[in-house]
Amino acid sequence: MTLATTTTTTSFADGLTTDGWVIMLLSVSFVTLLLIWSLYKVMISAPPDIGDEPEEVEAYRREAAGGPPR
Amino acid sequence: MSDYDDTAGSPPSIAHAEPATTRTLPPDQHQPRERWGTRLGVIMAVMGSAVGLGNFLRFPGKAAQYEGGAFMIPYFIALLVLGIPLAWAEWGLGRYGGARGFNSAAGIYRSIWKNRIAPYFGIFGVLIPICVYFYYVFIEGWCLAYAWFMISGKFREQKFLDNPEEYNNFFAAFTGANSDGFLVQGGAESVSVFGINAAVLFLLVCFLLNFGLIYRGLQRGIEKFCLFAMPVLVLCALVVLVRVLTLPNIESGLGYMWNLRTSPDKGLFESLANPQMWLEATSQIFFSLSVGFGIVLCYSSYLRRNDDVALSSLTSASGNEFCEVALGGMITVPAAFVFLGATAVALGTFGVGFVTLPQVFALMPGGQIIGALFFFLLFLAAITSSLSMLQPAIALLEEGLGVGRKASVAVLGMLTLFGSMFVVFFSQGLMALDTIDFWVGTFCIFILATFQTILFGWGLGVDRGMEEINRGSAIRIPRFIGFMLRWVCPAYLLLVFAMFVYQAATADSGNYFVTLRENRVAQLSVGLIIVVALFFAFVIAISVGRWRATGQLARVDADDGTPPRGFAVVQTTVVTYEDREGR
Numbered sequence: 001m002t003l004a005t006t007t008t009t010t011s012f013a014d015g016l017t018t019d020g021w022v023i024m025l026l027s028v029s030f031v032t033l034l035l036i037w038s039l040y041k042v043m044i045s046a047p048p049d050i051g052d053e054p055e056e057v058e059a060y061r062r063e064a065a066g067g068p069p070r
Numbered sequence: 071m072s073d074y075d076d077t078a079g080s081p082p083s084i085a086h087a088e089p090a091t092t093r094t095l096p097p098d099q100h101q102p103r104e105r106w107g108t109r110l111g112v113i114m115a116v117m118g119s120a121v122g123l124g125n126f127l128r129f130p131g132k133a134a135q136y137e138g139g140a141f142m143i144p145y146f147i148a149l150l151v152l153g154i155p156l157a158w159a160e161w162g163l164g165r166y167g168g169a170r171g172f173n174s175a176a177g178i179y180r181s182i183w184k185n186r187i188a189p190y191f192g193i194f195g196v197l198i199p200i201c202v203y204f205y206y207v208f209i210e211g212w213c214l215a216y217a218w219f220m221i222s223g224k225f226r227e228q229k230f231l232d233n234p235e236e237y238n239n240f241f242a243a244f245t246g247a248n249s250d251g252f253l254v255q256g257g258a259e260s261v262s263v264f265g266i267n268a269a270v271l272f273l274l275v276c277f278l279l280n281f282g283l284i285y286r287g288l289q290r291g292i293e294k295f296c297l298f299a300m301p302v303l304v305l306c307a308l309v310v311l312v313r314v315l316t317l318p319n320i321e322s323g324l325g326y327m328w329n330l331r332t333s334p335d336k337g338l339f340e341s342l343a344n345p346q347m348w349l350e351a352t353s354q355i356f357f358s359l360s361v362g363f364g365i366v367l368c369y370s371s372y373l374r375r376n377d378d379v380a381l382s383s384l385t386s387a388s389g390n391e392f393c394e395v396a397l398g399g400m401i402t403v404p405a406a407f408v409f410l411g412a413t414a415v416a417l418g419t420f421g422v423g424f425v426t427l428p429q430v431f432a433l434m435p436g437g438q439i440i441g442a443l444f445f446f447l448l449f450l451a452a453i454t455s456s457l458s459m460l461q462p463a464i465a466l467l468e469e470g471l472g473v474g475r476k477a478s479v480a481v482l483g484m485l486t487l488f489g490s491m492f493v494v495f496f497s498q499g500l501m502a503l504d505t506i507d508f509w510v511g512t513f514c515i516f517i518l519a520t521f522q523t524i525l526f527g528w529g530l531g532v533d534r535g536m537e538e539i540n541r542g543s544a545i546r547i548p549r550f551i552g553f554m555l556r557w558v559c560p561a562y563l564l565l566v567f568a569m570f571v572y573q574a575a576t577a578d579s580g581n582y583f584v585t586l587r588e589n590r591v592a593q594l595s596v597g598l599i600i601v602v603a604l605f606f607a608f609v610i611a612i613s614v615g616r617w618r619a620t621g622q623l624a625r626v627d628a629d630d631g632t633p634p635r636g637f638a639v640v641q642t643t644v645v646t647y648e649d650r651e652g653r
Contacts, residue, residue: 015319015321015322015324015325016321016324016325016328016329017325017329017330019139019329019330020138020139020324020325020328020329020330021328023139023142023328023330024139024324024327024328027142027146027328027395027396027399028395028396028399028400030146030395031388031391031392031394031395031396032392032396034384034388034391034392035385035388035389035391035392037388038381038384038385038388038389039385041381041385041544041545042109042110042113042381042382042385042544045378045381045544
């Protein structure tokens with residue numbers, strides 16, 4: 001079996017053209033940066049939880065004990 | 071835990087004292103509801119569901135077939151206009167239903183659209199993943215088997231090197247593509263492992279793995295496995311990518327994949343004027359992100375009411391795109407082109423994956439290890455997808471019939487084993503596989519995705535829908551996405567669906583409508599789909615009766631869409647706080 005580059009006469013044997021480079025780099029960079037940004041945001045953002053703030057929890061506790069509603 | 075629904079499984083005595091709280095409780099007090107353990111876990115699980123064979127085999131083939139780099143323009147437009155908004159909508163719908171005590175598509179649809187026919191659209195939400203599973207687990211077995219063949223040096227035998235046609239013959243013998251019943255009668259001796267037919271052996275291995283993991287449950291099974299499998303998959307892909315990019319003359323392969331096919335008489339705009347390319351690019355995005363499958367809907371229903379959906383959905387989608395564009399787009403076609411030329415990458419998904427690539431790895435220095443890694447990563451991509459296909463039906467059986475996991479796994483195991491054996495038996499020309507893939511894996515998905523989009527934009531309403539997506543979110547989704555989900559996405563989907571049906575109905579070769587009229591196996595396959603649909607319709611009918619009897623539907627109907635407040639909220643919040651203090 002021979003390599004394709006010796007059996008085909010397409011222009012691709014010359015490799016990537018400038019527009020090919022641009023499209024490849026833009027596409028790969030876009031999806032890679034989007035993933036990195038998303039993962040970074042996931043890592044830095046704590047899961048929002050109603051019980052996170054002690055004051056809020058206290059308010060609920062008072063309400064549960066029959067105190068004034070928040 | 072922050073949600074009023076998280077009281078499931080806790081003593082309901084105090085909650086029942088308050089009418090306002092009673093309506094917020096889930097139906098099955100005796101069954102603690104499952105939840106995702108970590109945010110990264112649900113992201114990896116959804117990403118695992120989306121990343122499949124299409125990322126590494128179908129996408130590069132389509133991109134190379136349609137004008138090289140020009141394909142990426144409609145591809146990214148479809149991603150931004152259709153793919154990501156639809157994923158947001160499906161995540162939002164799922165969490166909305168989950169907060170009202172439902173994990174099955176039938177229950178989720180009923181909680182949004184208070185109409186007696188609404189739950190029956192849930193048939194699609196279980197029919198699609200289960201019928202796709204029938205053949206997908208078979209293909210998953212191929213991937214594992216080919217990883218084994220690679221590592222054992224099977225494809226470096228002299229007969230393969232002497233005659234490349236042997237790869238094709240091997241694949242046909244391995245899959246039983248030459249005659250029906252071939253595999254269940256023992257198959258070809260040349261493709262046996264330890265004296266057992268390889269396709270059936272690896273199918274059973276995959277079956278056991280899938281059901282073993284699904285039996286362990288959402289958190290201990292699916293989540294734990296995906297947290298391990300997805301990083302391993304990416305790692306394997308990176309190793310293969312490094313090897314491919316260091317091949318001599320790789321630029322020619324990259325050129326074939328990414329160059330614009332322009333000429334003096336055909337510029338970029340002429341290339342973009344090809345409607346077929348837009349249809350294929352949109353379909354690729356649509357199927358790749360797994361929207362309209364019913365899987366994301368089910369997975370997101372296990373989130374808590376204030377868990378993030380917007381960022382998690384975007385992260386899953388971007389992870390899928392990374393695997394597709396940055397890994398799949400850089401590996402498959404460039405490597406195949408370097409060794410075998412343009413004709414070898416035009417063989418379709420299975421042809422490229424199981425005929426061309428084994429040949430490429432046999433010729434590649436270090437190909438034995440690299441090939442084994444590649445097929446192992448395909449196997450990981452497949453198993454994380456097939457696992458997700460089982461969960462919607464498990465959810466329906468558990469919450470609809472009130473049965474435990476053991477019983478639901480047993481029922482589903484028998485059903486899917488029958489379906490998979492049907493696909494294995496009618497293997498000639500892979501007719502059963504192909505027919506189910508078209509009618510369920512493509513046609514029904516369009517129907518369900520369109521229904522869900524309309525349900526979000528018109529049933530739930532844009533305002534409530536956007537509020538649902540943005541609640542607890544780490545990123546803010548702009549309001550124009552609501553407009554797009556109400557108007558643009560349904561119109562875009564209907565247009566693509568109409569084009570797809572027209573193209574399928576008028577195709578000269580591979581016309582599924584003609585095949586259905588003339589081919590007995592195609593008719594039997596559609597018959598199987600109908601039987602499975604009737605089975606799930608029966609299960610949903612029982613489920614609806616049960617939900618009505620337990621008062622769950624009345625509670626959902628009384629729900630005005632605002633977040634319920636009551637003692638249950640107070641109780642769970644305090645427990646959470648005390649739990650944290652106690653650590």
